[in-house]
Amino acid sequence: MRLSLFFSFVLSLLFACQNEPKAKQHTISAADHQAIKNTFVKANQQLLQKENDDMDVYAQLHQLQFTTTPSGVRYCVYKPAAKGDSIKPGQSVEMEYNVSLLDGTECYSSKTEGKKVFIVEEAELESGLHRGLTYLKRGDRAIFLIPSPLAHGLLGDMKKIPPQMPIVYDVYVK
Numbered sequence: 552m553r554l555s556l557f558f559s560f561v562l563s564l565l566f567a568c569q570n571e572p573k574a575k576q577h578t579i580s581a582a583d584h585q586a587i588k589n590t591f592v593k594a595n596q597q598l599l600q601k602e603n604d605d606m607d608v609y610a611q612l613h614q615l616q617f618t619t620t621p622s623g624v625r626y627c628v629y630k631p632a633a634k635g636d637s638i639k640p641g642q643s644v645e646m647e648y649n650v651s652l653l654d655g656t657e658c659y660s661s662k663t664e665g666k667k668v669f670i671v672e673e674a675e676l677e678s679g680l681h682r683g684l685t686y687l688k689r690g691d692r693a694i695f696l697i698p699s700p701l702a703h704g705l706l707g708d709m710k711k712i713p714p715q716m717p718i719v720y721d722v723y724v725k
Contacts, residue, residue, distance in 0.1 A: 599698070602717050606696045609653045609719070617696060624683045625696040632690025638724065640672040644684065645725040650718055653696075658711040658718070677702050680720055687724055695720040 579587070606625060610617050617625035638644060646667045650659040661667065672681045679701030687693055699705075699715045707714040 598715060599700075602698050602715075605653050606698070606717060609696060615694065617694075618686070620682060620686065622679070622682045622701060623698045624679045624701060626683050626686055626693055628687065628691050628693045630692035632688050635688035635690040637688050638671060638684050640681075640685065641670060643668065643670050644689075647723040647725070649721040650712075651721075652712070653717060653719060677718070677720075683720070684722075684724065687722075689724055692723045693721075695722065 606617075610625070610627075615627045615629065617627045619625045644667075646669075647661040648659070648667060649657065649661070651657045667676070669676060671684055674681075677697055679697030680695065682701065683693075683695040683697070696717060696719055698717050702718045703712045703714075703716065705714055707716060712718060
């Protein structure tokens with residue numbers, strides 16, 4: 552009797568486990584996947600257009616003529632060096648700087664943080680800064696407008712620069 556009760560119990564457990572409903576799997580059709588992708592592409596294009604418009608307004612308000620590089624970094628040499636060598640990747644650079652948002656909010660400055668000394672295209676700095684420096688000579692004073700993807704991207708720097716925010720670098724390269 553005990554043995555038959557035991558087997559009945561074991562069999563009922565086995566059947567109970569096998570009859571559990573499987574989790575419903577959601578599949579996305581190729582058309583839905585493409586529609587979602589297109590939505591994100593459009594949103595990204597709108598964000599980039601807004602950043603470009605904001606940088607245009609900055610240039611107009613400050614009455615500066617910026618040159619736009621192929622990467623999207625804008626630069627204006629407002630005090631060119633009398634003489635000096637062009638900056639190339641792999642060279643060491645010493646730089647005084649002021650980093651701010653387009654609205655003028657100061658984020659970082661060499662006055663409080665100290666000068667930056669680094670190797671161009673090798674240091675852990677904004678990629679837009681590295682790209683922009685190659686358009687300058689030692690001794691130049693310039694302003695860079697760096698779009699968010701080449702600055703601190705989607706997350707900002709988690710300190711003073713908000714997410715998806717273009718930044719302004721005012722630099723003096725020694």
